[in-house]
Amino acid sequence: MDYSNLRRQAASLKKGLFDQGHLDEQFRQVEDLQDEASPNFVEEVVVVFFKDSGRLISNLEQALEKYPRDFNRWDAYMQQLKGSCSSIGASRMKNECMSFRDNCGQRSVEGCMGSLQKLKREHAILRQKLESYFQLLRQVGPAGAATRPAM
Amino acid sequence: MAVAIAEAPFHVLAVDDSVLDRKLIERLLKTSSFQVTTVDSGTKALEFLGLHDEDASISSVHQDVEVNVNLIITDYCMPGMTGYDLLKKIKESSSFRDIPVVIMSSENIPSRINRCLEEGANEFFLKPVRLSDMSKLKPHIMKSRCKEHCHQDEDLLSNSETNPTNNSSSSSDTITISSSNPTEKAADDEILTKTSRPNHN
Numbered sequence: 001m002d003y004s005n006l007r008r009q010a011a012s013l014k015k016g017l018f019d020q021g022h023l024d025e026q027f028r029q030v031e032d033l034q035d036e037a038s039p040n041f042v043e044e045v046v047v048v049f050f051k052d053s054g055r056l057i058s059n060l061e062q063a064l065e066k067y068p069r070d071f072n073r074w075d076a077y078m079q080q081l082k083g084s085c086s087s088i089g090a091s092r093m094k095n096e097c098m099s100f101r102d103n104c105g106q107r108s109v110e111g112c113m114g115s116l117q118k119l120k121r122e123h124a125i126l127r128q129k130l131e132s133y134f135q136l137l138r139q140v141g142p143a144g145a146a147t148r149p150a151m
Numbered sequence: 152m153a154v155a156i157a158e159a160p161f162h163v164l165a166v167d168d169s170v171l172d173r174k175l176i177e178r179l180l181k182t183s184s185f186q187v188t189t190v191d192s193g194t195k196a197l198e199f200l201g202l203h204d205e206d207a208s209i210s211s212v213h214q215d216v217e218v219n220v221n222l223i224i225t226d227y228c229m230p231g232m233t234g235y236d237l238l239k240k241i242k243e244s245s246s247f248r249d250i251p252v253v254i255m256s257s258e259n260i261p262s263r264i265n266r267c268l269e270e271g272a273n274e275f276f277l278k279p280v281r282l283s284d285m286s287k288l289k290p291h292i293m294k295s296r297c298k299e300h301c302h303q304d305e306d307l308l309s310n311s312e313t314n315p316t317n318n319s320s321s322s323s324d325t326i327t328i329s330s331s332n333p334t335e336k337a338a339d340d341e342i343l344t345k346t347s348r349p350n351h352n
Binding site for chain 2: 026029030032033035037038041044045048049052079080082083084086087088089
């Protein structure tokens with residue numbers, strides 16, 4: 001198994017996520033919390049994040065339909081989602097959350113819908129990239145990781 | 152000679168309705184050597200403490216229950232009971248008003264922050280909370296323990312004339328008293344206990 005190549009790929013993927021603004025410094029803060037006592041912490045947090053954000057997006061979409069022009073309600077949902085994005089360092093998603101909230105403030109349904117689509121796209125991209133990243137890490141496994149400190 | 156007051160780690164009760172944030176705060180606290188209990192609402196926090204929503208002042212029923220919480224850290228924005236509401240309940244409670252309370256919020260709203268501090272919150276953290284924030288917690292815990300000893304010392308001093316061998320329930324007070332010369336007068340005891348109290352600031 002070419003561990004060094006896999007590690008390189010994983011590192012490159014992660015670097016890309018930061019360089020392209022998908023992740024910010026907060027993600028590194030989360031990584032810092034991972035240690036021998038909690039060796040899969042980052043992946044666990046990411047899993048919780050996507051489950052939680054998926055649910056919030058779904059709730060929001062229902063609310064958009066069920067409560068037309070209820071900008072206060074929509075904003076409240078988005079505030080929760082923005083909080084989660086902020087906690088994990090999901091920077092692009094967070095920006096789309098803020099854009100959505102701005103549109104709520106301006107009472108623009110079209111603006112909100114546009115922001116939501118962008119948000120969903122960023123959500124999907126981030127999920128796919130992080131899944132690839134953790135898959136690579138899993139392939140490297142404890143044997144590969146043992147020869148080098150955690151990335 | 153004075154002995155360490157407690158060997159067990161300090162116990163923090165963390166309150167947050169977000170499952171993600173609960174996971175993070177738990178890890179932050181455990182990494183910082185705290186024992187942690189997390190709950191997802193203010194109501195559950197009060198239940199855990201043994202307080203009931205309706206009559207926060209009546210907590211004597213639960214004093215026998217072993218709930219030893221050294222600090223409460225709570226999110227501000229929660230459905231139902233907000234962090235501010237929870238803070239108020241805690242400060243209204245005779246049993247728990249001295250427990251330091253830290254409020255967390257993702258929004259930096261000065262009026263909100265001031266409102267919490269005025270109500271007795273000891274600290275306000277802007278989310279996302281970081282590892283470096285954890286070092287701010289212990290000083291609040293140590294200060295509140297010193298305050299607790301002050302109250303107990305005052306009780307002992309006021310009782311010392313009628314009952315010189317007054318037994319307090321707190322082991323630390325027993326230690327403090329025994330560390331000073333038992334023949335000293337009450338005023339001297341006060342001076343001695345003050346100087347022997349460790350400074351954790």
